Amino acid sequence: MxxxxxxxxxxxxxxxxxxxxxxxxxxxxxxxxxxxxxxxxxxxxxxxxxxxxxxxxxxxxxxxxxxxxxxxxxxxxxxxxxxxxxxxxxxxxxxxxxxxxxxxxxxxxxxxPSTFQVAVPSDSKIMSFEDMKDANISPGKTGWTGTAFAESILQAYGFNFNDIKNNGGTVHYVDYTESVALMKDGHIDVFMAATSMPQASFIELNHSPGLRFIGVPEPKLTEIIKANPGYIRGAITPAAYEGVEQDIPTLGIVxxxxxxxxxxxxxxxxxxxxxxxxxxxxxxxxxxxxxxxxxxxxxxxxxxxxxxxxxxxxxxxxxxxx
Missing domain, CATH: 3.40.190.10 (Periplasmic binding protein-like II)
Structure with a gap:
């Protein structure tokens, strides 16, 4: 009542x-x-x-x-x-x-199931999570599960959001629509989201300026899943996005x-x-x-x-x- x-x-x-x-x-x-x-x-x-x-x-x-x-x-x-x-x-x-x-x-x-998807512009020099220590990233809004996912992965690589800022990068806590605009304008280097696949925002960015997805390799997947009960293995697939030639390992959730x-x-x-x-x-x-x-x-x-x-x-x- x-x-x-x-x-x-x-x-x-x-x-x-x-x-x-x-x-x-x-x-x-x-x-x-x-x-x-x-x-x-x-x-x-x-x-x-x-x-x-x-x-x-x-x-x-x-x-x-x-x-x-x-x-x-x-x-x-x-x-x-x-x-x-x-x-x-x-x-x-x-x-x-x-x-x-x-x-x-x-x-x-x-x-x-939902998939944690991480993408950079196709011409980006960022090839893995190790390269994001001073990047401009958009992991989602505070309170979103995708944002927590991003933190889990970065922690496994030995740094966090504060470290990115201290290294000269930026963390934009914004929604998908704002993330798309920021990447199109060149204001972010990395867009992250835990969502269904394919997802409209990634499709739009894949069309322009073009995307390349960043995966989570073994043994990092095992390490992160062990530390976060409820996480599962996932993959970004060729069927989901044009230009993806083989499964890209990542994390998943229900x-x-x-x-x-x-x-x-x-x-x-x-x-x-x-x-x-x-x-x-x-x-x-x-x-x-x-x-x-x-x-x-x-x-x-x-x-x-x-x-x-x-x-x-x-x-x-x-x-x-x-």
Whole structure:
């Protein structure tokens, strides 16, 4: 009830999908991702479908990032959020980028794998992460999981964001759209993002000025994965981007959705039904949604599953991978 009252006070100015406070019994606010990524447009469509099909619900979608979204849902500033399985686990346990445990979250669904992608202009002299110690980089906004990914990799190479600045480089904590503009104008040397593949921002930059992707070689991959439970191996593939001739090894993560544990069980059950019944509509927004499957919806579940979601999955015979 605390969250519902809080939502009623703040939702009016952020409603983006047409419902009014007068007609809504429950506000469901989603925090997704940046406008240039996959999370935001998918989130907007999901919230539209939820609002159109669940009586008494007014829905909204706003931008965010994996770490910040866990804090937003756990803190009562949103009811549903996009994140990653390992990020949700860190939040629940108060580890990593979380200075305290975030216990008011529950699992909703495992979605699709994301890939950590790092690119430089095709004519850049930067050939590896070792060459970024004094570079101008854009790793994402503070609170984004991709930014934490970047920190993990740089730490494995013996330096961090502060070292880059002290060496004369710059760190731009900006979104994908701003990163594209900065690289086109020659103001950054490196663009990093943890997102689906292919990703529109990298496609645009690959067209002009042209890109070259930087991989994470063995044994660094093993070292980083061992130090960061939840990270997995990934690859930037020739099928994703023109000019990539062979798989480029990198890191991967599993995209997930969490909800407030205080959402009513019946509402979450309804949300689950609408969510899975409209799979085709979401795939029309982003092809990566074709990788989202009901049978894998609990794979990697890293925090307690919401009772409303658990009821739905039990009825469908969905269980975590053994």
């Amino acid at each position: 605390r969250r519902l009252a809080r939502a009623a006070m703040v939702a009016a100015p952020i409603l983006a999908l047409g419902a009014t406070g007068a007609s809504a019994d429950q506000f469901v606010r989603m925090v997704s991702g940046p406008s240039g990524g996959s999370w935001y447009p998918l989130g907007a469509k999901i919230m539209q479908v939820m609002q159109d099909n669940i009586d008494g619900v007014a829905a909204s979608n706003t931008s965010g990032g994996g770490i910040a979204n866990v804090k937003a849902v756990g803190g009562g500033d949103a009811e549903i959020g996009w994140t990653y399985a390992h990020t949700a686990a860190n939040g629940y346990e108060g580890k990593g980028k979380f200075d305290k445990a975030v216990k008011d979250i529950a699992y909703f669904a495992t979605l699709y 995209t997930s959705m969490i909800v407030s544990k205080d959402l009513p069980d019946d509402l979450v059950y309804q949300m689950m039904t609408i969510f899975w019944d409209n799979h085709a509509a979401f795939a029309e927004v982003k092809k990566t949604w074709n990788d989202v499957t009901l049978e894998n919806a609990l794979n990697g579940a890293s925090v307690p599953v919401h009772p409303g979601a658990a009821r739905y999955y039990e009825e469908k015979g969905v269980r975590p991978a053994s």
